[in-house]
Amino acid sequence: MTESxxxxxxxxxxxxxxxxxxxxxxxAIRRHEILGIIRPANxxxxxxxxxxxxxxxxxxxCRTEGTVRLDGVDIFSxxxxxxxxRRRVGMVFALPVPLPMSIFDNITYGPRLQGVRNxxxxxxxxxxxxxxxxxxxxxxxxxxxxxxxxxxxxxQRLCIARTxxxxxxxxxxxxxxxxxxxxxxxxxxxxxxxxxxxxTIVLVTNNTKQAARVSDRVAFFLQGExxxxxxxxQIFTAPRDRRTEDYIVGRFG
Numbered sequence: 001m002t003e004s005x006x007x008x009x010x011x012x013x014x015x016x017x018x019x020x021x022x023x024x025x026x027x028a029i030r031r032h033e034i035l036g037i038i039r040p041a042n043x044x045x046x047x048x049x050x051x052x053x054x055x056x057x058x059x060x061x062c063r064t065e066g067t068v069r070l071d072g073v074d075i076f077s078x079x080x081x082x083x084x085x086r087r088r089v090g091m092v093f094a095l096p097v098p099l100p101m102s103i104f105d106n107i108t109y110g111p112r113l114q115g116v117r118n119x120x121x122x123x124x125x126x127x128x129x130x131x132x133x134x135x136x137x138x139x140x141x142x143x144x145x146x147x148x149x150x151x152x153x154x155x156q157r158l159c160i161a162r163t164x165x166x167x168x169x170x171x172x173x174x175x176x177x178x179x180x181x182x183x184x185x186x187x188x189x190x191x192x193x194x195x196x197x198x199x200t201i202v203l204v205t206n207n208t209k210q211a212a213r214v215s216d217r218v219a220f221f222l223q224g225e226x227x228x229x230x231x232x233x234q235i236f237t238a239p240r241d242r243r244t245e246d247y248i249v250g251r252f253g
Contacts (some may be wrong), residue, residue, distance in 0.1 A: 006031045006170060006200050008050065012066035014047045016059065021047040023224040024066070029170075034192060034201040036215030036232070038208055040247065046202045046226040049172045052202070053089040054082050070170075090163035094175040096112075096149035096155035103130075103139055105197075106147050106158055109219060110166050125165060133161035134191045153184025170200045177210065189214050208248055212236050220244045 007029035014022040029035050039045050049054065054075060056062045075085050099106050107129050108122045116122060126143065129150040130136035135157040139150070147158055156176055163171055171233045173192065176186040192201055192214055205211050210219050212232060219229040220241075228241050239245045 002028075002161055004030050004121075006071060007070060008067075008069045009073075010067045010069075012048075012051065012068060013064070014051060014056065015059040015061075017120040021224055023050075025226045026066075027219065027226055027229050029200060029202060030198055030217070032194050032196050032198075033216040034203055035213055035229075036211035036218045037204045037221060038206075038211050039204075039221040040248070041151070042223070043221040044253045045221055046174065047224075049091070049174055049202065049204060052170070052172060053086050053091060055091070057082065060157065065173050071208070087166050088168055089170045090166060090168035090175065091172040091173065092156070092159050092163055092176050093177045096152060098150070098155050099233050102144045103147050103150070107162050107165050108130070110162065114166075127163075129161040129164040130158075132170045132191075132195065133157045134187055134194070135161060152239060153187060156180060156184070156188060160188075160195075166213060168199065169203065171195065173201065173203045173205075175204055175206060176208065185210070196210065208236075220247065223246070 005028040005127055009028070010026050012025040013020065025048065031042065036059060037048070050056045051064060051068060056064065057115060061109050070080065070088065081130050084132065099109060101109070104126055107126045111122065127136060131138065135154060138154060139195070150158060177188050180188065189210065195201060203211070203215065205239065215232045217230060218232050218235040220227045220235065222243055227243050228239065235244065236248060245246070
């Protein structure tokens with residue numbers, strides 16, 4: 001592990017019952033980068049993301065081997081309680097899932113659970129998070145209306161703002177633009193690029209053009225294996241593995 005790495009993954013394998021989803025994956029994730037993950041279906045991307053903040057713990061049949069370290073600490077050790085890990089590693093899912101409450105309360109829900117009660121501090125945090133998610137100007141005059149009254153793209157950016165309220169070091173994005181129109185997609189992409197100044201981003205996307213636009217590095221997964229990882233330009237112009245090239249040019253996937 002180097003000082004530039006926030007996550008180090010070594011020989012990670014994941015099974016669900018007798019079905020192996022990840023096969024001996026080793027890589028590092030660098031601080032303040034956007035790591036794009038591209039892959040065809042059933043290549044282990046969800047298992048990889050869910051391992052990074054231990055959501056797979058909720059799957060009874062899941063078994064994990066190998067090590068995953070966050071800042072050098074094994075995330076499966078007693079030194080890294082799950083509650084701490086999930087504060088440091090947030091996740092934004094493919095479909096926006098706002099809570100059935102106001103925009104303001106969506107963002108303050110997590111901090112309030114952690115004991116933050118000061119109203120002015122909460123208000124400042126809401127504005128900061130909404131600005132960081134490129135949503136403040138669109139909702140600043142209706143913070144107390146239901147989050148369900150936002151458009152799909154706005155709801156997704158609200159979910160980003162809600163994640164930011166817990167001040168994570170890493171944000172995992174699982175196909176965050178899959179249901180969005182091109183304008184909303186562009187706003188989410190610009191938000192991610194801005195966020196990497198303060199956070200590390202892991203972006204799973206089925207859109208290779210999106211990965212090329214926003215990623216600093218790209219990893220290609222196939223059938224549970226990490227085929228290769230490298231700088232975005234290198235992956236898209238001179239991949240080392242023929243399987244990566246075949247996927248990028250559309251021969252399969």
